[in-house]
Amino acid sequence: MEDAVDVILGQWARARPGLDASPMGVVGRVSRLSRLLERGVKEFLAGRGLEPWEFDMLATLLRSGESHTMCMKDLSSSAMVSPGALTNRMDRLVERGLVDRRPAPGNRRMILVSLTPEGLRLVDDVLQGHLDNERDLLAGLDDDERAALAGLLRKLLVSLRDTDL
Amino acid sequence: MEDAVDVILGQWARARPGLDASPMGVVGRVSRLSRLLERGVKEFLAGRGLEPWEFDMLATLLRSGESHTMCMKDLSSSAMVSPGALTNRMDRLVERGLVDRRPAPGNRRMILVSLTPEGLRLVDDVLQGHLDNERDLLAGLDDDERAALAGLLRKLLVSLRDTDL
DNA sequence: ATCAAAAATTTCGACGTTGAAATTTCTGGG
DNA sequence: CCCAGAAATTTCAACGTCGAAATTTTTGAT
Numbered sequence: 001m002e003d004a005v006d007v008i009l010g011q012w013a014r015a016r017p018g019l020d021a022s023p024m025g026v027v028g029r030v031s032r033l034s035r036l037l038e039r040g041v042k043e044f045l046a047g048r049g050l051e052p053w054e055f056d057m058l059a060t061l062l063r064s065g066e067s068h069t070m071c072m073k074d075l076s077s078s079a080m081v082s083p084g085a086l087t088n089r090m091d092r093l094v095e096r097g098l099v100d101r102r103p104a105p106g107n108r109r110m111i112l113v114s115l116t117p118e119g120l121r122l123v124d125d126v127l128q129g130h131l132d133n134e135r136d137l138l139a140g141l142d143d144d145e146r147a148a149l150a151g152l153l154r155k156l157l158v159s160l161r162d163t164d165l
Numbered sequence: 166m167e168d169a170v171d172v173i174l175g176q177w178a179r180a181r182p183g184l185d186a187s188p189m190g191v192v193g194r195v196s197r198l199s200r201l202l203e204r205g206v207k208e209f210l211a212g213r214g215l216e217p218w219e220f221d222m223l224a225t226l227l228r229s230g231e232s233h234t235m236c237m238k239d240l241s242s243s244a245m246v247s248p249g250a251l252t253n254r255m256d257r258l259v260e261r262g263l264v265d266r267r268p269a270p271g272n273r274r275m276i277l278v279s280l281t282p283e284g285l286r287l288v289d290d291v292l293q294g295h296l297d298n299e300r301d302l303l304a305g306l307d308d309d310e311r312a313a314l315a316g317l318l319r320k321l322l323v324s325l326r327d328t329d330l
Numbered sequence: 331a332t333c334a335a336a337a338a339t340t341t342c343g344a345c346g347t348t349g350a351a352a353t354t355t356c357t358g359g360g
Numbered sequence: 361c362c363c364a365g366a367a368a369t370t371t372c373a374a375c376g377t378c379g380a381a382a383t384t385t386t387t388g389a390t
Binding site: 001002003005006007011012014016019023024025026029031032033034037038062064065080131137138141145146149153155156157158160162163164 | 176320
């Protein structure tokens, strides 16, 4: 069965015979798949009253350790957003009462962000459904294929040095 | 070798033992890989004086057929951007002299966009280098692995109905 | 103790996208 | 032939991000 990227590769073969466009077979598919999965996640979370970035922030704090607390810098790099964007996001989460913010004792340069009880309850409520939804989005592959895909993606990511949060 | 997503899965295993977070092993990796590849493409194109979206538009026109001409609607869906964003992009490409825009003869609702000779020369000059760069970004996988990865991604994309441009 | 450099965060302006409303043109049924 | 609805594009306001500059605090060398 053909996907949209096959159609594109066919167009290249016609427009520029002799050109080896095969790298687009991977790069293009990763890009399209990423957007489709994002949309699927967004639709699920919208039903729970959360934007994807909100769930990301709450889930990052939840998995960070018992205290559910991180400083702005670590949150910024974990979420792969600029420091400025992180400030903006935390402003809004504080306003919703899902996190709180306080200077770190002993180092007033740092701001510590924690889940509030309400934030913890919300993310915990949504987490299982979110994973079920992701499983559904991947249902086109069986378990072996999913594992193989994860393995290939890992190998590529490691080669691109994506080894830290 | 561990990648960043393995670290995240390890955090989940500690924070919520018993939770099966494995879908994130695929979804998270696709998302991170997509961003890394985008960055690699962006850096290459910046050296040629092009933004990724500019190259996308020019390449889409180039591979569309002999005439290098498409209407706004088809360009919009090809590039997966809203119609409004497309108008904005074309304004700027016209200003750079890389495309031209004219009403379709016989159907004045439609606007036809074509590569100018200058746009054609530019995208043709950059195309081979762009593919070489993408190949470099994928160099962590050998040919068989790359083909296997493309196949798994295709299967997943087909299951998500990503079969048209 | 002091000061320059580094570190963490916030502020701010520029930019691009989205989604909805508006505009123009076409199509088909009556 | 006319008109309502559909189709293609443009306009516009709201929104979020980035990057750079500014701010505050800490660190280390002298």
